[in-house]
Amino acid sequence: MNSNRKVVLVGAGFVGTSFAYSLLNQGGVDELVLIDVNKDKIIGEEMDLSHGLPYAPHKMLIKAGDYDECKNANIVVITAGLAQKPGQSRLELAVANAKIMKDITQNVMKNGFKGVFIVASNPVDLMSYVVAEVSGLPKSRVIGSGTVLDTARLRYLIAEYIGVSSKNIHAYILGEHGDSSLVPWEHCYVGCKKITDIMKEKKHPMENLQRIHDYVWQAAYDIIEKKKATYYGIGMALNRLVRAVLDDENSILTVSTYQNNEYGQEGMYIGVPAIINKNGVKDIIELKLNEDDQKKFNHSCEIMKETIEKEITPILNEE
Ligand code: NAD
Numbered sequence: 001m002n003s004n005r006k007v008v009l010v011g012a013g014f015v016g017t018s019f020a021y022s023l024l025n026q027g028g029v030d031e032l033v034l035i036d037v038n039k040d041k042i043i044g045e046e047m048d049l050s051h052g053l054p055y056a057p058h059k060m061l062i063k064a065g066d067y068d069e070c071k072n073a074n075i076v077v078i079t080a081g082l083a084q085k086p087g088q089s090r091l092e093l094a095v096a097n098a099k100i101m102k103d104i105t106q107n108v109m110k111n112g113f114k115g116v117f118i119v120a121s122n123p124v125d126l127m128s129y130v131v132a133e134v135s136g137l138p139k140s141r142v143i144g145s146g147t148v149l150d151t152a153r154l155r156y157l158i159a160e161y162i163g164v165s166s167k168n169i170h171a172y173i174l175g176e177h178g179d180s181s182l183v184p185w186e187h188c189y190v191g192c193k194k195i196t197d198i199m200k201e202k203k204h205p206m207e208n209l210q211r212i213h214d215y216v217w218q219a220a221y222d223i224i225e226k227k228k229a230t231y232y233g234i235g236m237a238l239n240r241l242v243r244a245v246l247d248d249e250n251s252i253l254t255v256s257t258y259q260n261n262e263y264g265q266e267g268m269y270i271g272v273p274a275i276i277n278k279n280g281v282k283d284i285i286e287l288k289l290n291e292d293d294q295k296k297f298n299h300s301c302e303i304m305k306e307t308i309e310k311e312i313t314p315i316l317n318e319e
Contacts, residue, residue, distance in 0.1 A: 011080025018235025027058035144256025175300030
Protein backbone atom coordinates (compact mmCIF):
# COMPACT_ATOMS: atom_id res chain seq x y z
CA MET A 1 0.00 0.00 0.00
CA ASN A 2 1.01 3.56 -0.70
CA SER A 3 2.94 5.17 2.16
CA ASN A 4 1.43 8.42 0.90
CA ARG A 5 -2.05 8.91 2.29
CA LYS A 6 -3.98 8.82 -0.96
CA VAL A 7 -7.73 9.19 -1.42
CA VAL A 8 -9.59 8.87 -4.72
CA LEU A 9 -12.98 10.60 -4.86
CA VAL A 10 -15.47 9.42 -7.48
CA GLY A 11 -18.22 12.01 -7.97
CA ALA A 12 -17.26 15.66 -7.74
CA GLY A 13 -20.75 17.10 -7.22
CA PHE A 14 -22.05 18.92 -4.15
CA VAL A 15 -21.28 16.11 -1.70
CA GLY A 16 -17.92 15.17 -3.21
CA THR A 17 -16.57 18.71 -3.37
CA SER A 18 -17.80 19.52 0.16
CA PHE A 19 -15.87 16.48 1.35
CA ALA A 20 -12.82 17.61 -0.67
CA TYR A 21 -13.03 21.11 0.80
CA SER A 22 -13.27 19.65 4.29
CA LEU A 23 -10.13 17.54 3.62
CA LEU A 24 -8.32 20.62 2.36
CA ASN A 25 -9.22 22.52 5.53
CA GLN A 26 -8.44 19.78 8.02
CA GLY A 27 -5.45 18.13 6.30
CA GLY A 28 -4.34 14.56 6.93
CA VAL A 29 -4.32 13.42 3.29
CA ASP A 30 -1.25 13.72 1.02
CA GLU A 31 -2.97 13.14 -2.29
CA LEU A 32 -6.57 13.61 -3.44
CA VAL A 33 -7.60 12.49 -6.93
CA LEU A 34 -10.94 13.60 -8.39
CA ILE A 35 -12.84 11.41 -10.86
CA ASP A 36 -16.17 12.29 -12.49
CA VAL A 37 -17.92 11.70 -15.81
CA ASN A 38 -17.92 15.49 -16.13
CA LYS A 39 -14.25 16.05 -17.02
CA ASP A 40 -14.43 19.85 -17.15
CA LYS A 41 -15.89 19.89 -13.65
CA ILE A 42 -12.98 17.98 -12.12
CA ILE A 43 -10.41 20.18 -13.85
CA GLY A 44 -12.20 23.26 -12.52
CA GLU A 45 -12.45 21.73 -9.03
CA GLU A 46 -8.75 20.77 -9.08
CA MET A 47 -7.84 24.40 -9.86
CA ASP A 48 -10.24 25.98 -7.39
CA LEU A 49 -9.33 23.70 -4.49
CA SER A 50 -5.58 23.94 -5.18
CA HIS A 51 -5.76 27.74 -5.05
CA GLY A 52 -6.68 27.39 -1.36
CA LEU A 53 -3.52 25.39 -0.57
CA PRO A 54 -1.36 28.36 0.52
CA TYR A 55 -3.81 28.82 3.40
CA ALA A 56 -4.34 25.12 4.19
CA PRO A 57 -2.78 23.55 7.30
CA HIS A 58 -0.85 20.92 5.29
CA LYS A 59 0.54 20.22 1.86
CA MET A 60 -1.77 18.19 -0.36
CA LEU A 61 -1.61 17.18 -4.03
CA ILE A 62 -5.04 17.65 -5.62
CA LYS A 63 -5.57 16.49 -9.17
CA ALA A 64 -8.21 15.54 -11.72
CA GLY A 65 -7.54 11.95 -12.74
CA ASP A 66 -8.87 8.61 -13.85
CA TYR A 67 -9.37 5.08 -12.50
CA ASP A 68 -5.70 4.04 -12.92
CA GLU A 69 -5.11 6.22 -9.83
CA CYS A 70 -7.00 3.66 -7.71
CA LYS A 71 -4.19 1.11 -7.90
CA ASN A 72 -2.25 2.51 -4.96
CA ALA A 73 -5.01 4.49 -3.22
CA ASN A 74 -5.73 3.83 0.47
CA ILE A 75 -9.39 4.79 0.12
CA VAL A 76 -11.89 5.26 -2.69
CA VAL A 77 -14.81 7.46 -1.66
CA ILE A 78 -17.92 7.23 -3.87
CA THR A 79 -20.27 10.20 -3.96
CA ALA A 80 -21.35 9.84 -7.59
CA GLY A 81 -24.85 9.39 -8.88
CA LEU A 82 -28.28 10.92 -8.76
CA ALA A 83 -29.37 12.93 -5.74
CA GLN A 84 -32.88 13.24 -4.23
CA LYS A 85 -35.21 15.80 -5.76
CA PRO A 86 -37.67 17.67 -3.51
CA GLY A 87 -40.19 15.18 -2.09
CA GLN A 88 -38.32 12.14 -3.44
CA SER A 89 -37.22 9.38 -1.02
CA ARG A 90 -33.69 7.95 -1.12
CA LEU A 91 -35.06 4.51 -2.02
CA GLU A 92 -36.45 5.90 -5.27
CA LEU A 93 -32.85 6.34 -6.50
CA ALA A 94 -31.98 2.66 -6.02
CA VAL A 95 -32.10 1.31 -9.58
CA ALA A 96 -30.41 4.22 -11.35
CA ASN A 97 -27.65 4.55 -8.78
CA ALA A 98 -27.06 0.78 -8.51
CA LYS A 99 -26.13 0.76 -12.21
CA ILE A 100 -23.76 3.68 -11.64
CA MET A 101 -22.19 1.97 -8.57
CA LYS A 102 -21.67 -1.26 -10.51
CA ASP A 103 -19.90 0.58 -13.33
CA ILE A 104 -17.70 2.61 -10.97
CA THR A 105 -16.76 -0.41 -8.84
CA GLN A 106 -15.78 -2.44 -11.90
CA ASN A 107 -13.54 0.41 -13.07
CA VAL A 108 -11.91 0.73 -9.64
CA MET A 109 -11.27 -3.01 -9.28
CA LYS A 110 -9.97 -3.41 -12.86
CA ASN A 111 -7.14 -1.14 -11.79
CA GLY A 112 -6.01 -3.31 -8.89
CA PHE A 113 -7.50 -1.40 -5.93
CA LYS A 114 -6.60 -2.99 -2.58
CA GLY A 115 -7.84 -0.44 -0.07
CA VAL A 116 -11.09 0.51 1.65
CA PHE A 117 -14.23 1.80 -0.09
CA ILE A 118 -16.36 4.45 1.59
CA VAL A 119 -19.74 4.88 -0.08
CA ALA A 120 -22.07 7.86 0.38
CA SER A 121 -24.31 7.67 -2.71
CA ASN A 122 -27.95 7.00 -1.91
CA PRO A 123 -29.73 4.88 -0.94
CA VAL A 124 -26.44 4.31 0.86
CA ASP A 125 -27.21 0.95 2.53
CA LEU A 126 -28.11 -0.58 -0.83
CA MET A 127 -25.28 1.13 -2.73
CA SER A 128 -22.73 -0.21 -0.22
CA TYR A 129 -24.14 -3.70 -0.80
CA VAL A 130 -23.71 -3.24 -4.57
CA VAL A 131 -20.10 -2.08 -4.18
CA ALA A 132 -19.31 -5.01 -1.86
CA GLU A 133 -20.87 -7.57 -4.19
CA VAL A 134 -19.30 -6.22 -7.37
CA SER A 135 -15.83 -5.64 -5.86
CA GLY A 136 -15.63 -9.08 -4.27
CA LEU A 137 -13.62 -7.49 -1.43
CA PRO A 138 -14.14 -8.69 2.14
CA LYS A 139 -17.32 -6.97 3.38
CA SER A 140 -15.33 -5.29 6.14
CA ARG A 141 -13.49 -3.25 3.50
CA VAL A 142 -16.63 -1.67 2.08
CA ILE A 143 -18.11 0.91 4.44
CA GLY A 144 -21.28 2.88 3.81
CA SER A 145 -21.62 6.30 5.42
CA GLY A 146 -24.85 4.85 6.83
CA THR A 147 -26.25 6.88 9.70
CA VAL A 148 -23.05 8.83 10.40
CA LEU A 149 -24.77 12.02 9.22
CA ASP A 150 -28.10 11.22 10.94
CA THR A 151 -26.18 10.57 14.16
CA ALA A 152 -24.41 13.93 13.83
CA ARG A 153 -27.77 15.66 13.35
CA LEU A 154 -29.14 13.84 16.39
CA ARG A 155 -26.16 14.73 18.58
CA TYR A 156 -26.34 18.37 17.52
CA LEU A 157 -30.05 18.62 18.33
CA ILE A 158 -29.80 16.80 21.68
CA ALA A 159 -26.89 19.09 22.60
CA GLU A 160 -29.07 22.12 21.85
CA TYR A 161 -31.95 20.66 23.86
CA ILE A 162 -29.95 19.57 26.94
CA GLY A 163 -27.42 22.43 26.85
CA VAL A 164 -24.30 20.23 26.81
CA SER A 165 -21.61 20.09 24.09
CA SER A 166 -22.42 17.72 21.20
CA LYS A 167 -19.01 16.14 21.88
CA ASN A 168 -20.49 14.72 25.11
CA ILE A 169 -23.64 13.36 23.50
CA HIS A 170 -23.24 9.62 22.94
CA ALA A 171 -26.38 8.84 20.98
CA TYR A 172 -26.61 6.75 17.85
CA ILE A 173 -29.10 6.30 15.02
CA LEU A 174 -29.48 2.74 13.78
CA GLY A 175 -31.06 1.21 10.70
CA GLU A 176 -31.63 2.60 7.24
CA HIS A 177 -30.14 5.97 6.32
CA GLY A 178 -33.69 6.98 5.55
CA ASP A 179 -37.25 6.99 6.72
CA SER A 180 -37.15 3.80 8.85
CA SER A 181 -34.21 4.68 11.11
CA LEU A 182 -34.46 4.42 14.91
CA VAL A 183 -32.80 5.68 18.10
CA PRO A 184 -32.31 3.17 20.94
CA TRP A 185 -32.83 5.78 23.67
CA GLU A 186 -31.92 3.37 26.48
CA HIS A 187 -28.38 3.34 25.09
CA CYS A 188 -27.97 7.12 24.83
CA TYR A 189 -25.72 8.98 27.25
CA VAL A 190 -24.93 12.60 28.04
CA GLY A 191 -21.36 12.27 29.24
CA CYS A 192 -21.68 9.32 31.60
CA LYS A 193 -25.38 9.72 32.46
CA LYS A 194 -28.29 7.99 30.75
CA ILE A 195 -30.45 10.43 28.80
CA THR A 196 -33.59 8.58 29.98
CA ASP A 197 -32.61 9.36 33.62
CA ILE A 198 -32.01 13.02 32.75
CA MET A 199 -35.46 13.22 31.16
CA LYS A 200 -37.06 11.68 34.28
CA GLU A 201 -35.23 14.06 36.64
CA LYS A 202 -36.18 17.10 34.56
CA LYS A 203 -39.76 15.75 34.32
CA HIS A 204 -39.52 16.14 30.54
CA PRO A 205 -41.65 13.70 28.52
CA MET A 206 -39.80 11.16 26.32
CA GLU A 207 -41.92 12.47 23.42
CA ASN A 208 -39.58 15.48 23.32
CA LEU A 209 -36.72 13.15 22.35
CA GLN A 210 -38.93 11.35 19.86
CA ARG A 211 -39.68 14.73 18.30
CA ILE A 212 -35.94 15.31 17.92
CA HIS A 213 -35.61 12.04 16.02
CA ASP A 214 -38.59 12.96 13.80
CA TYR A 215 -36.83 16.22 13.07
CA VAL A 216 -33.63 14.34 12.15
CA TRP A 217 -35.24 12.05 9.59
CA GLN A 218 -37.21 14.97 8.16
CA ALA A 219 -34.07 17.15 7.96
CA ALA A 220 -32.86 16.00 4.54
CA TYR A 221 -36.32 16.62 3.03
CA ASP A 222 -36.43 20.12 4.56
CA ILE A 223 -32.92 21.05 3.43
CA ILE A 224 -33.53 19.73 -0.11
CA GLU A 225 -36.81 21.68 -0.26
CA LYS A 226 -35.01 24.87 0.75
CA LYS A 227 -31.59 24.62 -0.98
CA LYS A 228 -31.92 21.64 -3.37
CA ALA A 229 -29.24 19.42 -1.77
CA THR A 230 -27.49 18.57 1.50
CA TYR A 231 -23.72 18.48 1.44
CA TYR A 232 -21.75 20.22 4.22
CA GLY A 233 -22.82 17.81 6.98
CA ILE A 234 -22.08 14.71 4.90
CA GLY A 235 -18.81 16.30 3.70
CA MET A 236 -17.64 16.56 7.32
CA ALA A 237 -18.95 13.07 8.14
CA LEU A 238 -17.00 11.55 5.23
CA ASN A 239 -13.88 13.37 6.36
CA ARG A 240 -14.38 11.88 9.85
CA LEU A 241 -14.66 8.37 8.37
CA VAL A 242 -11.58 8.81 6.17
CA ARG A 243 -9.55 9.93 9.19
CA ALA A 244 -10.69 6.94 11.24
CA VAL A 245 -9.38 4.66 8.47
CA LEU A 246 -6.14 6.50 7.64
CA ASP A 247 -5.21 6.97 11.31
CA ASP A 248 -6.16 3.38 12.20
CA GLU A 249 -8.26 4.88 15.01
CA ASN A 250 -10.53 2.04 16.15
CA SER A 251 -13.24 4.71 16.52
CA ILE A 252 -16.91 3.87 16.96
CA LEU A 253 -19.05 5.36 14.21
CA THR A 254 -22.52 4.41 12.96
CA VAL A 255 -21.69 3.14 9.50
CA SER A 256 -23.58 0.98 7.09
CA THR A 257 -22.00 -2.44 7.30
CA TYR A 258 -22.77 -6.02 6.35
CA GLN A 259 -24.81 -7.96 8.89
CA ASN A 260 -23.63 -11.47 9.60
CA ASN A 261 -26.30 -12.37 12.13
CA GLU A 262 -25.53 -9.37 14.33
CA TYR A 263 -28.81 -7.97 15.70
CA GLY A 264 -30.36 -11.22 14.38
CA GLN A 265 -30.05 -10.02 10.78
CA GLU A 266 -27.98 -11.08 7.80
CA GLY A 267 -27.53 -10.56 4.09
CA MET A 268 -27.63 -6.78 3.80
CA TYR A 269 -25.90 -3.53 4.75
CA ILE A 270 -27.50 -1.39 7.45
CA GLY A 271 -26.44 1.32 9.91
CA VAL A 272 -25.05 0.13 13.27
CA PRO A 273 -22.26 1.32 15.55
CA ALA A 274 -18.99 -0.25 14.44
CA ILE A 275 -15.27 0.01 15.19
CA ILE A 276 -13.44 1.58 12.25
CA ASN A 277 -9.72 1.23 11.57
CA LYS A 278 -7.26 0.92 8.65
CA ASN A 279 -8.90 -2.32 7.49
CA GLY A 280 -12.41 -0.84 7.46
CA VAL A 281 -14.93 -2.34 9.88
CA LYS A 282 -13.09 -4.20 12.63
CA ASP A 283 -16.18 -5.15 14.60
CA ILE A 284 -19.86 -4.36 15.06
CA ILE A 285 -21.00 -3.14 18.47
CA GLU A 286 -24.11 -5.13 19.34
CA LEU A 287 -26.60 -3.40 21.64
CA LYS A 288 -29.30 -5.31 23.44
CA LEU A 289 -32.34 -3.65 21.87
CA ASN A 290 -35.71 -3.63 23.63
CA GLU A 291 -38.59 -5.37 21.86
CA ASP A 292 -39.94 -2.21 20.26
CA ASP A 293 -36.52 -1.06 18.93
CA GLN A 294 -35.70 -4.56 17.65
CA LYS A 295 -39.02 -4.51 15.74
CA LYS A 296 -38.14 -1.16 14.17
CA PHE A 297 -34.64 -2.39 13.30
CA ASN A 298 -36.06 -5.56 11.73
CA HIS A 299 -38.49 -3.44 9.71
CA SER A 300 -35.58 -1.35 8.38
CA CYS A 301 -33.72 -4.56 7.43
CA GLU A 302 -36.78 -6.04 5.74
CA ILE A 303 -37.05 -2.97 3.49
CA MET A 304 -33.40 -3.47 2.49
CA LYS A 305 -33.80 -7.20 1.85
CA GLU A 306 -36.94 -6.72 -0.25
CA THR A 307 -35.30 -4.01 -2.37
CA ILE A 308 -32.19 -6.14 -2.83
CA GLU A 309 -34.28 -9.04 -4.05
CA LYS A 310 -36.59 -7.07 -6.34
CA GLU A 311 -34.39 -4.27 -7.64
CA ILE A 312 -30.71 -4.82 -6.89
CA THR A 313 -30.07 -8.51 -7.64
CA PRO A 314 -31.34 -8.25 -11.25
CA ILE A 315 -28.86 -5.42 -11.86
CA LEU A 316 -26.02 -7.42 -10.28
CA ASN A 317 -26.90 -10.39 -12.50
CA GLU A 318 -26.88 -8.34 -15.72
CA GLU A 319 -23.86 -9.09 -17.95
P1 NAD B 1 -24.55 15.94 -7.60
O1 NAD B 1 -25.50 15.78 -8.72
O2 NAD B 1 -24.14 17.33 -7.18
O3 NAD B 1 -23.20 15.14 -7.91
C1 NAD B 1 -23.16 13.87 -8.44
C2 NAD B 1 -21.91 13.77 -9.29
O4 NAD B 1 -21.77 12.41 -9.73
C3 NAD B 1 -21.94 14.64 -10.54
O5 NAD B 1 -20.79 15.47 -10.60
C4 NAD B 1 -21.97 13.64 -11.69
O6 NAD B 1 -21.32 14.10 -12.87
C5 NAD B 1 -21.26 12.45 -11.05
N1 NAD B 1 -21.52 11.16 -11.71
C6 NAD B 1 -22.71 10.66 -12.15
N2 NAD B 1 -22.51 9.44 -12.68
C7 NAD B 1 -21.19 9.16 -12.57
C8 NAD B 1 -20.39 8.06 -12.94
N3 NAD B 1 -20.90 6.97 -13.54
N4 NAD B 1 -19.07 8.12 -12.69
C9 NAD B 1 -18.52 9.21 -12.10
N5 NAD B 1 -19.24 10.28 -11.73
C10 NAD B 1 -20.55 10.26 -11.96
O7 NAD B 1 -25.17 15.16 -6.36
P2 NAD B 1 -24.76 15.32 -4.81
O8 NAD B 1 -25.69 16.28 -4.17
O9 NAD B 1 -23.30 15.49 -4.73
O10 NAD B 1 -25.16 13.86 -4.27
C11 NAD B 1 -24.39 12.71 -4.61
C12 NAD B 1 -24.96 11.48 -3.94
O11 NAD B 1 -24.77 11.57 -2.51
C13 NAD B 1 -26.47 11.31 -4.15
O12 NAD B 1 -26.78 9.95 -4.34
C14 NAD B 1 -27.05 11.81 -2.84
O13 NAD B 1 -28.33 11.28 -2.57
C15 NAD B 1 -26.00 11.30 -1.87
N6 NAD B 1 -26.02 11.91 -0.53
C16 NAD B 1 -25.75 11.08 0.50
C17 NAD B 1 -25.77 11.54 1.80
C18 NAD B 1 -25.49 10.58 2.92
O14 NAD B 1 -25.67 10.90 4.10
N7 NAD B 1 -25.05 9.37 2.62
C19 NAD B 1 -26.05 12.90 2.05
C20 NAD B 1 -26.30 13.74 0.96
C21 NAD B 1 -26.29 13.23 -0.34
